[in-house]
Amino acid sequence: MSGTVTFSGVSRWYGTVLGLANVSIDVPHGIVGLLGPNGAGKSTFLRLLTGQIVPSSGRVSVYGKDPVREASVFRDVGYCSEDDALHDDLTPRETVRLVSRLHGFKGAEAIGRADRALALAGVDVYADRSCEGLSKGQRQRTRLAAAMVHEPKLLVLDEPMTGLDPVARRAVLDLMRSWASAGRSVLFSSHILHEVEAAASHVVMIHKGMILAEGSVAHLRSCLSDAAFTLELRLDRPRDFGAMILKAPHVRSVEVTPEGAVRIASDSATNLMRDAVSVCNEMNACVESISAPDDNLEALFKRLVK
Amino acid sequence: MPVHELVYKRMAERPQGKPRNQAWAISSYGFRLAYRSKLAWMITVPSFFPAAIIIFIMYLSQEMADGVGNNLARQLAQITSTDNDGWTVGAAPAIRFLLDLQLWFVTFLAAFKGAPIVSEDVSKHALDMYLSRPISPLTYALGKLLTIMRGLFIVEVLPLTLVIVSAWALLPGCFQHAKPLGLYTLLAALWVVFAFAALAVGVSSIGKSARFAVIAWFTLTFFTFLAGNVLSLATDTPEFAYISFRHDVLTVAAWIIGLPNSVPDGAEDPFAAMAALCVYFGLAGFALYRRLRRGILA
Numbered sequence: 001m002s003g004t005v006t007f008s009g010v011s012r013w014y015g016t017v018l019g020l021a022n023v024s025i026d027v028p029h030g031i032v033g034l035l036g037p038n039g040a041g042k043s044t045f046l047r048l049l050t051g052q053i054v055p056s057s058g059r060v061s062v063y064g065k066d067p068v069r070e071a072s073v074f075r076d077v078g079y080c081s082e083d084d085a086l087h088d089d090l091t092p093r094e095t096v097r098l099v100s101r102l103h104g105f106k107g108a109e110a111i112g113r114a115d116r117a118l119a120l121a122g123v124d125v126y127a128d129r130s131c132e133g134l135s136k137g138q139r140q141r142t143r144l145a146a147a148m149v150h151e152p153k154l155l156v157l158d159e160p161m162t163g164l165d166p167v168a169r170r171a172v173l174d175l176m177r178s179w180a181s182a183g184r185s186v187l188f189s190s191h192i193l194h195e196v197e198a199a200a201s202h203v204v205m206i207h208k209g210m211i212l213a214e215g216s217v218a219h220l221r222s223c224l225s226d227a228a229f230t231l232e233l234r235l236d237r238p239r240d241f242g243a244m245i246l247k248a249p250h251v252r253s254v255e256v257t258p259e260g261a262v263r264i265a266s267d268s269a270t271n272l273m274r275d276a277v278s279v280c281n282e283m284n285a286c287v288e289s290i291s292a293p294d295d296n297l298e299a300l301f302k303r304l305v306k
Numbered sequence: 307m308p309v310h311e312l313v314y315k316r317m318a319e320r321p322q323g324k325p326r327n328q329a330w331a332i333s334s335y336g337f338r339l340a341y342r343s344k345l346a347w348m349i350t351v352p353s354f355f356p357a358a359i360i361i362f363i364m365y366l367s368q369e370m371a372d373g374v375g376n377n378l379a380r381q382l383a384q385i386t387s388t389d390n391d392g393w394t395v396g397a398a399p400a401i402r403f404l405l406d407l408q409l410w411f412v413t414f415l416a417a418f419k420g421a422p423i424v425s426e427d428v429s430k431h432a433l434d435m436y437l438s439r440p441i442s443p444l445t446y447a448l449g450k451l452l453t454i455m456r457g458l459f460i461v462e463v464l465p466l467t468l469v470i471v472s473a474w475a476l477l478p479g480c481f482q483h484a485k486p487l488g489l490y491t492l493l494a495a496l497w498v499v500f501a502f503a504a505l506a507v508g509v510s511s512i513g514k515s516a517r518f519a520v521i522a523w524f525t526l527t528f529f530t531f532l533a534g535n536v537l538s539l540a541t542d543t544p545e546f547a548y549i550s551f552r553h554d555v556l557t558v559a560a561w562i563i564g565l566p567n568s569v570p571d572g573a574e575d576p577f578a579a580m581a582a583l584c585v586y587f588g589l590a591g592f593a594l595y596r597r598l599r600r601g602i603l604a
Contacts, residue, residue, distance in 0.1 A: 090338075
């Protein structure tokens with residue numbers, strides 16, 4: 001079996017609105033981030049994966065099973081939806097215990113697993129308060145605990161960091177990493193680029209219902225190495241360097257910032273890197289720092305969307 | 307434990323048990339949830355008043371000396387009849403009356419705690435919480451049905467059981483010639499509980515909000531009740547009474563006890579009532595199927 005989740009030519013229409021367009025993808029093991037702006041089709045992707053909606057065409061397979069027809073697939077999958085789906089009159093402990101029992105655990109085993117999942121999600125300190133009085137972040141963590149209670153092979157998290165404070169976000173990211181290091185997989189969606197970049201080993205970029213790109217962050221960067229690129233250098237003679245590099249045909253613009261750095265925009269990342277090094281050598285320049293503002297997922301995403 | 311130190315470590319490998327009794331688990335937590343509201347208690351506590359009054363009268367009929375009070379008590383507590391045919395003309399109608407009376411509490415509890423049971427999950431997106439687990443929609447529906455039945459059991463079956471047990475204890479010889487009466491009555495009460503719970507689950511599946519479900523429930527129970535009675539009286543055609551869901555359920559319950567349904571006269575055929583109920587249950591089942599069919603939840 002190649003991966004955890006396989007989409008084969010999957011399309012999903014909501015009336016005349018296209019949610020997902022002919023998507024074929026094999027989601028690998030590890031931490032996989034589903035990245036896209038609001039309305040890109042991330043939730044549609046995850047709802048198809050969890051069998052809440054059926055594809056208009058194509059086939060979805062999770063661990064080789066159809067999530068719509070075979071509920072047993074959820075023994076291996078833990079799902080935390082983006083919706084605030086909790087019973088207000090139950091406590092987090094009761095909620096997670098109920099979920100534990102739904103997974104077939106009984107008696108002390110069900111209670112033990114629920115308590116452990118609550119501790120894992122950091123909910124144990126307020127586990128006996130009514131869900132009604134919990135903050136959005138606390139409710140989010142409760143749902144996270146419910147998704148983890150049966151220790152699934154694959155954790156599917158729809159916008160898991162929504163409503164969390166920075167400390168809690170960090171905790172969730174750490175939790176995902178430790179989850180993956182224990183040999184399990186996490187598939188999470190987010191529209192916040194640095195979250196995905198910080199946690200995911202594999203990224204799926206989605207926009208307007210289509211998969212723009214997928215792979216590791218390094219792989220995606222390498223695919224776009226010859227695309228437009230910006231480089232920023234701090235060196236001893238910035239104006240001289242700017243004048244020399246401007247002669248190269250691929251350079252679109254050169255700007256010397258008030259701080260004394262040179263920012264070069266080029267049509268080709270590969271050529272720019274090569275020429276920058278050769279000009280520095282020629283000038284015998286003393287380079288303080290080199291940075292690439294475009295060398296992140298955000299820039300990559302902007303380029304792909306364009 | 308500080309939040310930033312939370313790290314997952316795999317538990318000792320203990321395979322998940324084969325999921326069983328999930329419907330019961332759903333109903334256990336659903337029942338607990340229902341009785342955390344004051345409204346449920348406001349309906350449940352008064353539902354024991356009629357039984358308490360009848361038990362008190364039975365007690366008086368035994369304790370008071372002969373006289374007006376004693377006779378009145380004996381008349382009211384007709385389940386003291388011990389002659390061969392007495393149970394059909396005495397005890398059974400008395401219990402049948404109590405069954406009917408308790409039905410009002412059933413109607414209101416089913417309205418406020420039963421009808422919203424699925425629609426509330428829909429409106430709060432809590433269906434995900436259940437159906438993204440290894441359970442089928444049928445198990446979920448069964449769990450919700452059991453949740454309502456447990457509540458209705460308290461307001462319908464328990465008071466009747468108390469009366470029957472008290473009659474057996476306070477009035478010696480009460481069931482001497484009518485031993486099955488208590489069993490038949492409990493069977494009829496269970497039937498009523500099941501019928502109302504099944505319909506409540508169906509009604510709950512129609513709308514996407516709890517308020518809509520409550521309105522739909524009252525519309526169904528009261529509108530069909532009024533329509534059935536008005537039409538049967540206006541046209542002098544008793545068969546119109548079968549329109550009323552409540553009448554149909556009671557007709558079958560009365561048949562189980564061994565008595566004809568009393569209101570309105572003429573429409574007392576249990577099989578006609580069952581046929582009418584099949585239509586209601588069919589519609590309820592269809593609504594439930596439409597709501598819970600996997601793949602259309604979002």
